[in-house]
Amino acid sequence: MIRFTDVHKAFGPKVVLAGMTLDIPAGQTTVIIGFSGSGKSVALKHIVGLIEPDAGQVEVDGQVVHDLAPDALSLLRAGIGYVFQFAALFDSMTVGDNIRLGLRRHGLDPDEVATRVRESLHLVDLDEAEARYPAELSGGMRKRVGIARAIALRPRYILYDEPTTGLDPVTSAVIDELMVRARRELGVTGVVVTHDMRSAYTVGDRIAMLYQGRIRQVGTIEEIRQTDDPVVRNFIEGRPFDPDRLPAAEARA
């Protein structure tokens, strides 16, 4: 389980998280939605200790992430796959080497590494791409390699940062299907950050909306679809709105 407790984070004068509290249960996929720049990716990076909170804490399986010693943090990270917004593949390495890099870190024998590379590429339907370089791949293929790199570690959690952003609808659907398959076939807990509602409804078991640095609402797909919160409703229906013009009670931060 991942737990955010009253997490605050600011970059200079810009407050990004202002008391975010959220429980992410194991075995499900939780989707964090919110406007661009609302701090979704910043929240995700707290989970693997890429960013430390100014106040509050993030726990993963009962361990407070920013209190962990470097070795313990490495161990924690070994159980968490991270799929970056633009894949973040190492462009000087082949697809196969990108996947092998993480596996070698954990001291697996070469046969096991080769098997896992093959299996993870097969899972994302890129069996033929092992010897290719990231520059030779399309955006969608790069994202699939990013997912393969995360899956190969056999993690307990996979964090997806805007997995369908910038992709055409068909490729987005392929990525959504991969995320669903990762949970179904591998049993991993997923945390997906997105503002793509079609993707959120497809892959999510629960949806949490981050707004003005806090979780505005969290619930099942049905609860979110039927919400009467004006901010959440306007967001999921894609209607422009001005938060300053909401009635005071509804504009609660």
Place this chain on the structure above:
Amino acid sequence: MDSARALADARTWAPHVLPQMRRLGVDSVPIALFIATFTGIVLALLSKYIFTGAVPMYFVGALVGKTIMMELGPVLTGLALAGRVGANIAAEVGTMRVTEQVDALETLAYNPNSYLVVPRVLAGVLMFPVVTALAVAIGVTAGWITAINLLDLSTLEFVKGLRLFYRFKDIWFGLLKAASFGAAVTLAGCLMGLATRGGAEGVGRNTTRAVVIGCEAILVLDAFWALVLL
């Protein structure tokens, strides 16, 4: 603390040292030798201009040898490599930073200092003296060829001047300086690269900073070693 931990993680950095030595050192040899050749030629011509009628001409060998071994060889090579190597490292690491490749390394449980910084700095410390030694050899050779062809000096006279004030310290002083320049230039490149923010503009800005800091560090270290060791 983090640097000590990064250095202790030899399993991560060791495989990358040799490739970095080739990239940062071997690939820099042509530019270093080009500069050294013309420095040797100019020094020989300059010494003739200075010495004519006042100092025996075999002192040309002394001036060329001493100056290239102790000062111009290490410093000019260092400055050239600050441009080539410092910019190369800062641009590469900076691009990795803004495209989240450094974050990806961390999520794969690698320490970026072990993976990116240590092999580059070690390669700089080991290869700057090697490139400098080659530059010194070529610079002195260029000075000698200039002296016997354009200054009416014999090889014996040039070598006599070369050996006149020679001390073994001249060599290791130059190479020690080169090693420290290698550390400064590569460290500036890595740190500026890792500190990069803000996309292509940030990469450009920090690449320039890395070169400027590397050049400044070379000049400060040059004065420091002269004060401490001479």
